[in-house]
Amino acid sequence: MIVTPDYCVTMARYNAWQNRQLRRIVEAMPDDAVRAERGAFFGSILATLNHILWGDRLWMAMFTGSEKPDVGIPGSVELTPSVPEWATQRFRVDGQLLIWAETLSALDLTGSLTWYSGAMGQEVTRPVSVCVMHMFNHQTHHRGQVHAMLTAAGQKAPATDLVFMPADGPWP
Template identity: 35%
Template structure:
């Protein structure tokens, strides 16, 4: 992984989140928070989980780990969650824009949420963080397909073509 590849992933992440949140904003609150068969139980809870995951991982990357549980609900309403998502995406992009190849080529020692110590290649951990976002955005996409709001296309190719 190179710094430029990381920046591209951070920019795509921001675009994909904006696109997904734009669709979710069209849901009535009852549909947005409705219990649905899924790991986190609703669109709202899944979007919260993505944010929690980002806060945990990027806190570790920045050397200021956050004490959160993977099922924490940080915001009870869509508007507050959307504002926090925009702030987190700006944080992620700023981090990506400041990273060095040396940092990408080294390992990161950290404690996971269970308190276990680990040391893994930084580039693999960053790929994991972005893959985690994509995985759960896909779950939200599926949950949206169970509503009257059509799920948006989130493929990275659509993002790349929008940049031309």
């Protein structure tokens, strides 16, 4: 399976674009609306956004040695206490992710990664390329849930198609 540095840059840009659109929407929503139980896997819009942020921080820690979140999956939904705090941390992580992607070489995307998976309760070894694809897929999967919750909440959900991402940015 071949994952290239260019793929990573494209997906990091896509991630930042999507999160910037979501940030504008959720910052304008009432707090109770972003915290409302909506029947999604992680419950609310904010809880799901927190879980995505948690996942990105966890994967970036494994790829770069940066600091891991100090909570597991159950605590991921409370990673930040508010939309403004989520937005601040999201902006930082999106920038870190883009810098990481822009500095990758093809060699960085080879080999295997071994870690202890709390979700599986065991040590796991997978190709780095699969882990990178998973990180980007995880973001997209859960943002789809947020999209559905926003629509159900009466919000105009943002464009999500990769082919419609502006060619000249956006940059975090």
